[in-house]
Amino acid sequence: MSHMIDMRKVSKFYSGNGTVSTGFSKVDLKFDLGEFVVVTGESGGGKSTLLNVISGLDSYEEGEMFVAGKDTCGFRTEDYEEYRKKYIGNIFQDYNLINSYTVYQNVELALILNRQGGRDRKRLIRSIINRVGLSEYEKTKVSKLSGGQKQRVAIARAFAKDAPIIVADEPTGNLDTDSARMVMETLHKISKDKLVIVVTHNYEQTEPYATRKIMMRDGRVVEDRRLKSVESKPEPPKRAGRRHDNKFSLWSQLRLGLRNTFNLPAKFFLLLFIFMFVSISVLGGYASNLNNENEDELIGTETFFFDKSPERLVLHRNDKKKFTKTDFKNINETPNVNYIVKKDLSLDNSVILYRDETSIEGPLSSYKSLKKEDLAYGRLPKKDNEVVIGTEELASNYGEIKEKGKSILGKTFQADNNAENSEGSGELTGKPLKVVGVTFKKSNNDRLVKRGYSRIFCTDSLAERQIIFAVSSASNLKFDFEGKMITRKGSSAIHPTGLVAPGKVYISEGDAENYYREGRALGHKMSVTAENLFFKDKKTFRIDAVIKPDNIESLLKIDKDDYDGYTDSIFINHEDYKKLYDKGDYQISVFTKNHMKNDDTVKALKSKGYTVLEIKNISKSKQAEILNLVKKMFSRLILGILLIVLFFISYVVIRLIMRSRNSYYSTLRILGASKNNISNILRIELLTVMSIAVIAVGIMIIAFAKGHLSLSVMNKIVKFITVKDYALLVATMTIMSLLISGRYSKKIFGNSAMKVYRGEA
Numbered sequence: 001m002s003h004m005i006d007m008r009k010v011s012k013f014y015s016g017n018g019t020v021s022t023g024f025s026k027v028d029l030k031f032d033l034g035e036f037v038v039v040t041g042e043s044g045g046g047k048s049t050l051l052n053v054i055s056g057l058d059s060y061e062e063g064e065m066f067v068a069g070k071d072t073c074g075f076r077t078e079d080y081e082e083y084r085k086k087y088i089g090n091i092f093q094d095y096n097l098i099n100s101y102t103v104y105q106n107v108e109l110a111l112i113l114n115r116q117g118g119r120d121r122k123r124l125i126r127s128i129i130n131r132v133g134l135s136e137y138e139k140t141k142v143s144k145l146s147g148g149q150k151q152r153v154a155i156a157r158a159f160a161k162d163a164p165i166i167v168a169d170e171p172t173g174n175l176d177t178d179s180a181r182m183v184m185e186t187l188h189k190i191s192k193d194k195l196v197i198v199v200t201h202n203y204e205q206t207e208p209y210a211t212r213k214i215m216m217r218d219g220r221v222v223e224d225r226r227l228k229s230v231e232s233k234p235e236p237p238k239r240a241g242r243r244h245d246n247k248f249s250l251w252s253q254l255r256l257g258l259r260n261t262f263n264l265p266a267k268f269f270l271l272l273f274i275f276m277f278v279s280i281s282v283l284g285g286y287a288s289n290l291n292n293e294n295e296d297e298l299i300g301t302e303t304f305f306f307d308k309s310p311e312r313l314v315l316h317r318n319d320k321k322k323f324t325k326t327d328f329k330n331i332n333e334t335p336n337v338n339y340i341v342k343k344d345l346s347l348d349n350s351v352i353l354y355r356d357e358t359s360i361e362g363p364l365s366s367y368k369s370l371k372k373e374d375l376a377y378g379r380l381p382k383k384d385n386e387v388v389i390g391t392e393e394l395a396s397n398y399g400e401i402k403e404k405g406k407s408i409l410g411k412t413f414q415a416d417n418n419a420e421n422s423e424g425s426g427e428l429t430g431k432p433l434k435v436v437g438v439t440f441k442k443s444n445n446d447r448l449v450k451r452g453y454s455r456i457f458c459t460d461s462l463a464e465r466q467i468i469f470a471v472s473s474a475s476n477l478k479f480d481f482e483g484k485m486i487t488r489k490g491s492s493a494i495h496p497t498g499l500v501a502p503g504k505v506y507i508s509e510g511d512a513e514n515y516y517r518e519g520r521a522l523g524h525k526m527s528v529t530a531e532n533l534f535f536k537d538k539k540t541f542r543i544d545a546v547i548k549p550d551n552i553e554s555l556l557k558i559d560k561d562d563y564d565g566y567t568d569s570i571f572i573n574h575e576d577y578k579k580l581y582d583k584g585d586y587q588i589s590v591f592t593k594n595h596m597k598n599d600d601t602v603k604a605l606k607s608k609g610y611t612v613l614e615i616k617n618i619s620k621s622k623q624a625e626i627l628n629l630v631k632k633m634f635s636r637l638i639l640g641i642l643l644i645v646l647f648f649i650s651y652v653v654i655r656l657i658m659r660s661r662n663s664y665y666s667t668l669r670i671l672g673a674s675k676n677n678i679s680n681i682l683r684i685e686l687l688t689v690m691s692i693a694v695i696a697v698g699i700m701i702i703a704f705a706k707g708h709l710s711l712s713v714m715n716k717i718v719k720f721i722t723v724k725d726y727a728l729l730v731a732t733m734t735i736m737s738l739l740i741s742g743r744y745s746k747k748i749f750g751n752s753a754m755k756v757y758r759g760e761a
Contacts, residue, residue: 002066002068002069003031003032004031004032004033004067004068004164004165004195005030005054005065005066005067005165005195006030006031006064006065006066006069007027007028007029007030007054007063007064007065008028008063008064008065009026009027009028009062009063009064010024010026010027010028010053010060010062010063010064010065011023011024011025011026011027011060011061011062011063012046012049012050012053012058012060012061013061022046023046023049023050023053023058024046024049024050024053024216024219024220025219025220026063026220027050027063027220027221028221029214029221029224031165031195031197032195032230033164033193033194033195034191034192034193034194034195034211034230035195035196035197035211035212035230036187036188036191036196036198036209036210036211036212037195037196037197037210037213037214038198038200038206038207038212038213038214039198039199039200039214039215039216040200040201040206040213040214040215040216041201041215041216041217042217043201045216045217045219046216046218046219046220047199047201047216048169048170048199049219050199050216051167051197051199052169053065054165054167054197055088055090055167056072056075056080056083056084056087056088057084057090057670059075067083067087068087077749078674078675081672081674081675084670084671084672085113085114085672086163086672087163087164087165088161088163088165088167089110089157089158089159089161089163089165089166089167090158090167090168090169090670090671091151091154091155091158091166091167091168091169091171091187092154092168092169092171093169093170093171093173093174094174095142095147095150095151095153095154096154096663096667096670097142097150097153097154097157097667098142098667099141099142099143100141100142100143100264101141101142101263102139102140102141103129103134103138103139103140103142103145103153103156104125104126104129104139105259106142106153106156106157107125107128107129107153107156107157108121108160109157109668109671110157110160110161110671111124111125111160112252112255112256113252113668113671113672113673114161114162114671114672124160125160126138128156128159128160129156131156131159131186131189131190132152132153132155132156132159133152133182134149134152134153146179147174147175147176147179148176148178148179148180148182148183151171151172151175151179151183152182152183154171155168155171155183155186155187155190157671159190161671161672163194164195165195165197166187166190166191166194166195166196166197167196167197167198167199168196168197169199170200170201171183171184171198171200172184172200172202172205173200173201173202180202180205181205184205184206184208184209185209187209188209198210210227210228211226211227211228211229211230212224212225212226212227212228213225213227250680253680253681253684254684256681256684257680257681257682257683257684257685257688258684258685258688260664260681260685261684261685261688261689267657267660267661268689270657271654271686271689272689272692272693272696274653274654274657275689275690275692275694275733276693276696276697277650278646278647278650279693279694279697279729279733280697280700281643281646282643282646282732283697283701283721283725283726283729284714284717285639285642285643286643286720286721286725287717287718287720287721289636289639290717291717291720307348307363307448307589307615308615309591309615310595310598310615311338311592311593311594311598312590312591312615313589313590313591313592313598313601313602313605313612313613313614313615314587314588314612314613314615315331315587315588315589315590315605315610315611315612315613316533316586316587316610316611317586317609317610317611318609318610318611320533320586322583322584322585322586323342323584323585323586323588328340330608331588331590331605331608331610334590334601334605334608335600335601336592336593336594336597336598336600336601337590337591337592337593337601338591338592338593339590339591340588340589340591341588341589341590341591342588344587344588344589348470349363349364349466349469349470349473350362350363350364350417351363351364351415351416351417351456351466352415352417353387353389353413353414353415353433353435353456354414354416355411355412355413355414358397358400358413360389360391360397360401360413360454360456361453361454362390362395362448362453362454362455362456363448363453363455363456364456364457364463364466365455365456365457365458365463366457366458366459366460366463367380367388367458367459368460369457370390370439370441370457374439374441375388375437375439376438376439376440377405377408377409377437377438378406378435378436378437378438379436379437380436380437380457381436381437381457381458382436382459383459384458384459384461385431385432385433385434385462386433386434386436386458386459387433387434387435387436387456387457387458387462388435388436388437388438388439388456388457388458389408389435389437389438389439389454389455389456389457390438390440390441390443390454390455390456390457391438391439391440391454392440392441392442392443392449394449394452395449395452395454396453396454397454398454401438401454402440405438408435409435409436409437409438410434410435410436411434411435412432412433412434412435413432413433413434413435414432414433415432415433417469417470417473433458437457439457443455465496468577468578468581468582471532471581471582471583472494472530472577472580472581474532474533475530475531475532475581476489476530476531476532477489477493477494477528477529477531478528478529478531479511479526479527479528479570480526480527480528480529481511481514481515481516481521481526482515482516482524482525482526484514484515486515488568492568492569493568493569493570494528494569494570494571494572494577494580495569495570495571495572496572496573496574496576496577496578497556497573497574498573498574499555499556499557499571500545500571500572500573501544501573502573502576503541503542503573503576504541504542504543504573505526505541505542505543505544505570505571505572506543506544506545506546506547506555506556506570506571506572507521507526507543507545507546507547507570508546508547508566508567508569509546509547509548510567511568511570512543512546521543521546522543522544522545522546523542523543524542524543525540525541525542525543526540526541526543526570527539527540527541528570528572528580530581533586533587535583537580537583539576539579539580541572541576547563547566547571548563549563552566556571590605594719596719596720598614602614650736651736651739651740654686654740655740655743655744658682658686658740658744659744665678665681665682665745669749675745675746675749678745678749679741682740682744682745683737683738683741683742685741686737686738686741687734687737687738690733690734690736690737693733694726694729694730694733697729698726701718701721701726704718705718705719
């Protein structure tokens, strides 16, 4: 007849630091069901080591051990896992319970891992809990129980496995006398049809219940005495309604994985923070890199356009005719179109105000875009010679204007146009402009501000004057001095002034002498033809004065010392100047809502009969393209290195967090979970936290994109994140989670269950 356990000259050795020590040596012992065996002796005698070998937590190096007639000498790690699952119920001195679980959940865990109980699991769990006297604590977390109560939970869990062998290592070592007695009575109750082996240094507590006493000293059995006779039972009884099919269902693994995700809030939120941090860093770094590359492309080297907003599209009709109301309606109805700027040449010009050591440069626009409450000082303009200065932190004059404050109000500045695409500048108005207000309101055009420009707000009539000036800057001029033709270009060729009568013109002394007999030009005619990409017009004037150094001041209020600057110019009335250049809208600019969608908008506009120039795609020099390519490659290399470093840092942190759960996963292993089971539970736990993190990040991205959340940096870069990028993030985070769970479970099973439990692995 075979015994439940048969040990024949079994020895256990330990090696480390170049030495070998003996756990126990040449042990011959046989154990049968129904026995209550007490192993006692002094500390270091080999008691616990013997128990670990019997329970399959440690292997042995010498001899033979049979379990229910089966030889264990060739057992691999998987065989020991199966052995513990089928035969062993463990009870430890420090309980080895899941403190974040309730009493019910701890007992249930043993049944889940061994797939026992079936549909009657709840009834079975409650009957087991009642058997150890803890029914009133069924829903109480183990962390809130006393030591004696915890040990009874450990006994209930061991009994729930329905394993034939119950091994208990110092089960009363941390308990008071009454609790110890209650634990031993509980163990005695369940020993009738099982083999119970108890290791203790306090034999007196176990003596009333023991059927057999074994004493060990220095790794050897020095006494093996039977105290009570028991009926030998070589095989464990079969119980109806309980099964061992050795399969841990995926549903049960999913339950445990989800339970473990949320049962420790501190661990959950820490993992969630790490995953969200990695997700935001990866996406943020990638999108920020794209944003920087995009900014480099938008800045470029082309200087023809002053306003290089990426949302800007420059349009004219394919037939070169003026835009009509129908055109404006069709354009406004095009998807992604935000607004239209008519006579858009004004966008590519700036105005310079100068006085003493101070000069202020920026685009001119109508004061109607301001409200009274937008002003820091002063009031809104009322006359054509009044302006409001707008500046903010990145503008070059911000510090100076901020320091001067109200003292700048009432000061007058000379004003000149400064066309980006003209050959020179021109006087905007014959009178100085007075500053009547200052605003620090933020501009919507970050690129202009970054280039140091301020803003100048004025009346509509002054703004229109600059628009006409912009048209003149883009036009070629032909002067016909009674058959003698000359060509000139630039805004300085014609000067509008209220000092010349309509239909009349003042010419320079040089032109009079060069093109009229003996310089007698007064009363003669001359004509001006203005031609640009969109229109050509001619106007004829009668010469009313010849400008000389000695009369320029009396006729035009211009200092005679400045005469040399006007020798190639003519002077006409403001109204004549306007009629010559103001021909309607031949060119406009359309600003889109999102420049990332410009391609579709451009296609739609072209299909409606418009020629479209996309500002962000204007040509750059080959040298600049090569430089941008090198910068792009370098920035992406740096981004890649940073993301790899971030990945490994996060990997290490998450592993450290999970390592704090060593006792939990070693408990699962001791209770019968396989390597694959634990890997699956880990995967479920990490993938659940990861999924919550990436979903939360996705919601944040949508919130920033829709404007529900506002943070300048995020609002600027989220537009670069596509669905494809988000899917790539999910894939990356999934791979990281699977990698961590796989390596961690491998680490747990890389050593014996006892080493992992003790934290030696």
